[in-house]
Amino acid sequence: MRPARSKPQRLPVHQPTSPELLEELLRFIQVQFYPSDPIAFAKDKPRLLDWVVFEFARWLQSRGVTLPPRRFLEIIRDTVLMDAIRHGNTGKIIYRPAWLRSIVQSHLAHHGEEYYEEGKSIRTISDRALWAAQRPTAPAPDPVRELATAATLLRLSQRSKKTAQKPPIKAQLTLL
16 A cells, blocks of 8 residues: 655745845846946936836726736736837837836726736635735735835825925015
């Protein structure tokens, strides 16, 4: 009689954290859209974060859904940005961050409902619950929500800078 074999344990797949997602996406954008211009990339980096990476995360957050980090990366990098590379007319681009933002917004206008349904599907929710159950010591991080929160904090800090630069209003009139 043969001993009973247990099922092989699947190793948990490493889920990238929000800093890893940011690094990967920014590296991809730099290599594909700024191959020989690191100075322009450094200047455009805040807008690229806000208008490309955070735009999709904010869109998901506003609809109350999330996607696994690998899927989020796959959509932005392998679908949206690769479509921009394939179909983009790079000779007529004036400002790359604005152009990439329009690509992201156009993509979401056409495919956003699919991503919403995917985020609300039972499979996504159960995969997330199983992944969280494998990490009993801490709640499972959600890089998509972290990116959306970072976008909100970035906008708040930009608003506070604008209001801080205004000169104080004189409450008293003086006569000459």
